[in-house]
Amino acid sequence: MAPKSIENPIWMNESNAVQFFHEKVVEAQERQRLRLTENVEFYIVNLLCEQVRMNESEDSENCLVLILKKALESSHVEKIALYKKLADTALYFSGFFQEYFNRKSFDIKYYVNMGESAYGELSHLLKGKNTYQETMSQIYQEMSKSFTKAVEILLDISEQTTHQDQIRSTLSIYDAWLNTASAKLEKELLARGVHPIKINSRKVQ
Numbered sequence: 001m002a003p004k005s006i007e008n009p010i011w012m013n014e015s016n017a018v019q020f021f022h023e024k025v026v027e028a029q030e031r032q033r034l035r036l037t038e039n040v041e042f043y044i045v046n047l048l049c050e051q052v053r054m055n056e057s058e059d060s061e062n063c064l065v066l067i068l069k070k071a072l073e074s075s076h077v078e079k080i081a082l083y084k085k086l087a088d089t090a091l092y093f094s095g096f097f098q099e100y101f102n103r104k105s106f107d108i109k110y111y112v113n114m115g116e117s118a119y120g121e122l123s124h125l126l127k128g129k130n131t132y133q134e135t136m137s138q139i140y141q142e143m144s145k146s147f148t149k150a151v152e153i154l155l156d157i158s159e160q161t162t163h164q165d166q167i168r169s170t171l172s173i174y175d176a177w178l179n180t181a182s183a184k185l186e187k188e189l190l191a192r193g194v195h196p197i198k199i200n201s202r203k204v205q
Contacts, residue, residue, distance in 0.1 A: 016196070017049055017194065021045045025153060027160075036149060040143060040150060051092065067082055067089065068082075068086055068114070079125060080125055084118075086114065087118035094111045094115065095157075116144050119140045119143040119144035120140070122136075125137075174196060
């Protein structure tokens with residue numbers, strides 16, 4: 001595998017990292033002349049922030065087929081978590097690792113189809129439950145319908161960096177800073193336009 005309804009938007013009151021990625025998503029929409037819904041915008045920003053916080057040990061399994069197999073064999077609650085992981089992994093890799101797909105025999109359409117289907121399944125699993133789950137069902141339905149647009153936005157953000165590895169390097173530096181609070185790492189982040197701040201993370205479930 002490759003290297004590795006919301007009335008008060010999250011980016012209005014959380015970390016500068018969220019604001020940073022929100023700005024990138026907005027700029028990408030302008031360049032690509034695309035318009036995402038507020039829910040899809042929020043979800044993409046949150047996904048990027050989760051990548052900042054993620055350690056390699058927390059996401060060692062990126063094989064979509066194996067994640068899907070586990071989901072099909074799991075309980076209802078476990079299915080939700082696994083389908084989310086499947087959909088998010090497909091989206092992130094489709095947007096940020098297209099050069100990798102070009103060098104290998106993997107077909108990006110496979111990832112796109114898997115991601116669209118997984119978000120659609122999430123919407124189905126949560127539909128008709130409590131108010132929060134019904135809201136998330138609607139968001140996942142939007143993610144399924146807007147998957148291709150979301151990939152284009154992530155690809156644009158990737159291409160706007162100096163090199164594809166640059167954004168991954170920034171994410172790695174941020175992750176290391178979260179764990180060490182190193183002054184040196186903080187200076188490197190500031191030089192890249194990222195103002196690090198430690199907060200209690202709010203994740204989409």
